[in-house]
Amino acid sequence: MADTAVDYYPPWGFYYKVEFSISKDRNDVRFQSVSGLSVEYDYDSFKEGGENRFEHKLPVRTKYADMVLKRGMLTESSVINWFLDAFRDRRFTPADLNVILMNEQGEPLRVWKVAHAIPKKWQVSDLNANDNAIVVETLELSYRYFTLQTGTG
Template sequence: MGTDYPPVSFHFLVEFNGISSQNKDAQFQSVMGLSVDIETEEFAEGGENRFKHKFPVRSKFPNLVLKRGMVTDSELIKWCRNAIESFQFEPVDLTVKLLNEKHEPIITWNVVHAYPVKWDVAELNAEESKVMIETIELAYNYFTLV
């Protein structure tokens, strides 16, 4: 086993192809939605009453949810606002890289054809002293591991 086993999940980077090379648009507090389910279809065979056959149909990917401290003057948010406010969607590919202590990728997920479907900011509350969190939710076609 290498020194990267088991890897820690707190050192990662998100890079959007063609949107921004700013460091602030690559750093997030959390990334959720890198999972896949296989949808199945059931088929009842005549004369077989103990079970139904299940056949794989297609892969199903949930939305990718990115959270970070709110960033002003962000190219990523301009891209999201263009989709939300002007209804002009420009899908992009992005990568999520899990890094080691030398900032080298251990594993990379290539997320294909992502576009924003939700932008959310945390509650404004005068009784709490918390960092303002923004959440960006992206729909995408699929991801591959590198």
């Protein structure tokens, strides 16, 4: 008889925080969505003389997607000041950040350690007198790479 007990449930994707190395403000860790934790390989194709069935594909380098963070707009934020320094004054100061997925007790389950992030785009949602919606700011970052840790390790 097969064991029908289930020992593992995947974690929920809504209990997380984003910690920036440039901010100690507790409001700067709250985002409604995080995307761009993605990595893939670029490949070079090589054709071999006399072999017409396929091309050799060799991995060349890893490529990381841009990270996109969305949240209700903050009127005071170290992270936004960091963005404005880049866009207004062309001061691009790299920062590290951690995206921390937590369990029910608030303990880290998985930590994505994002290295050398710099601002790429800042966008504020449309202001519309006919809508009853909060203002959402979208922060887009370019980064070098991320590493993955389980728990607090």
